[in-house]
Amino acid sequence: xxxxxxxxxxxxxxxxxxxxxxxxxxxxxxxxxxxxxxxxxxxxxxxxxxxxxxxxxxxxxxxxxxxxxxxxxxxxxxxxxxxxxxxxxxxxxxxxxxxxxxxxxxxxxxxxxxxxxxxxxxxxxxxxxxxxxxxxxxxxxxxxxxxxxxxxxxxxxxxxxxxxxxxxxxxxxxxxxxxx
Ligand code: ATP
Ligand code: MG
Numbered sequence: 437x438x439x440x441x442x443x444x445x446x447x448x449x450x451x452x453x454x455x456x457x458x459x460x461x462x463x464x465x466x467x468x469x470x471x472x473x474x475x476x477x478x479x480x481x482x483x484x485x486x487x488x489x490x491x492x493x494x495x496x497x498x499x500x501x502x503x504x505x506x507x508x509x510x511x512x513x514x515x516x517x518x519x520x521x522x523x524x525x526x527x528x529x530x531x532x533x534x535x536x537x538x539x540x541x542x543x544x545x546x547x548x549x550x551x552x553x554x555x556x557x558x559x560x561x562x563x564x565x566x567x568x569x570x571x572x573x574x575x576x577x578x579x580x581x582x583x584x585x586x587x588x589x590x591x592x593x594x595x596x597x598x599x600x601x602x603x604x605x606x607x608x609x610x611x612x613x614x615x616x
Contacts, residue, residue, distance in 0.1 A: 444593040444604075446488040446496065448503070448545055450511075450538075450586050451605065452481055452565075459582050460515075463529060464567040467518055467575035473527065473568040480603060483513075483563050485542045485589060486549070488556065496591075500607055502548035503591060507612045511537035511586040513563060520574045527568040527575050529582075538563055541589065587611045 452460060457478050464475055488499065513535040519528050539561055546558045568575070590608040594601050 443490050443492070444595045446491050446499065446606075447592055447594065448485040448488070448542075448589060449482045449592050450485065450589050451592075452584065456582060456584050457481055459580070460529060460565060460567070463518075463578065463580045463582070466578045466580075467527070467567070469576050470568075470571050470573050473571035474600075475568055476566050477600075480601060481565050481567075482592070482603070483538075483565055485538070485561060486545045486556070488549075488554070496606070498552045499549065500591060502545065502552060503589075503607070503609050505548065506541070506544050506609070508541050508544065508589075509537065510611050511535055511541060513538060513584045513586060515565065515582040515584060516580065518567075518575055518578070519564065520571065525569065525571050526566050527571045528564040528566050530562065530564040535563055538586065 460481050461478050468475070491499065514531055514533060515529045517530050517532050519530055520526075521528070542561045543558075546556070549556060588608045588610050591606045593604045593606055595604075596602075
């Protein structure tokens, strides 16, 4: 059950289309070693760009305007490595090369947010898709390479529920000039 009293936390993210999602799920299955690790369900797979935390509605409106003003071009990203963070117990898919275009998009979002008075710590983004939570050990090694051409980013609200994280996409922005 969703807790209606909970305002939810906002973050900017990119969401895979059905093709990328299917490839990520296949990869996730192939690396599984720990039966206790919780796979992230397909609809929840994403890459966080900027995390904003809990925000009220006037702030949310201002945040939407920041995103609307951003000019960006298609970002490309190659997912070609699996990582394990022992402290947070997550297994993720990431990129050896990183993505200059996604970093630029995140930097522009931070810049816009600072302009409207947000004091959030700017973190260099390590683009990654969390595949498992509560993982006690490293996953199996399994090579893949997923080329992801990013044409949209979105503002998402997350809420806690007994069934795990519930994400609601509030708005999507496409590459400048693209009509979607
Ligand atoms: P839950 O916390 O309910 O288990 P979740 O971590 O997916 O699920 P949130 O904590 O709201 O939900 O986080 C939303 C997204 O933002 C996730 O991708 C999460 O990894 C990322 N995130 C959360 N906290 C931070 C933070 N302090 N800095 C950067 N990214 C964060
Ligand atoms: Mg969290």
